[in-house]
Amino acid sequence: MARRKHTDEGQEADVDMTPMLDIVFILLIFFIVTTSFIKEEGLLVNKPKAKNNPSEVNAPSVVVQIAETGQLKFNGKLVDIERLSARIESFLSENQTDSAVVIAHHDATHEMVVRVIDNIKPFEQLTISIGK
Numbered sequence: 001m002a003r004r005k006h007t008d009e010g011q012e013a014d015v016d017m018t019p020m021l022d023i024v025f026i027l028l029i030f031f032i033v034t035t036s037f038i039k040e041e042g043l044l045v046n047k048p049k050a051k052n053n054p055s056e057v058n059a060p061s062v063v064v065q066i067a068e069t070g071q072l073k074f075n076g077k078l079v080d081i082e083r084l085s086a087r088i089e090s091f092l093s094e095n096q097t098d099s100a101v102v103i104a105h106h107d108a109t110h111e112m113v114v115r116v117i118d119n120i121k122p123f124e125q126l127t128i129s130i131g132k
Contacts, residue, residue, distance in 0.1 A: 067105050081116070088120065088123060088126075
């Protein structure tokens, strides 16, 4: 007795990809719609440019150091935030300079750094740089 094979060569197993593509596109649309893009605001910092003139390199500059406790040093001497602009003014009357460097300790508050920069800003001839 011969056995018959029950194979239908006309029917192959096909997988319909349309529902899977629909789900992928729905997920894509969902993630695009729910993603929020936040524009972060920052502080614009102008980096100082290198000076080629040797006389300008040796010119004294305004250096304000901020300690972690909030104490200020103006060119190495302690000063209060209220007296900082007066010290800068007297320094500029004696010396010709166009640069000011603010060196903040990494634990100093941002508020103190901004207050120091705000005290230097009225002197338009000074270029403010952030030091490390």
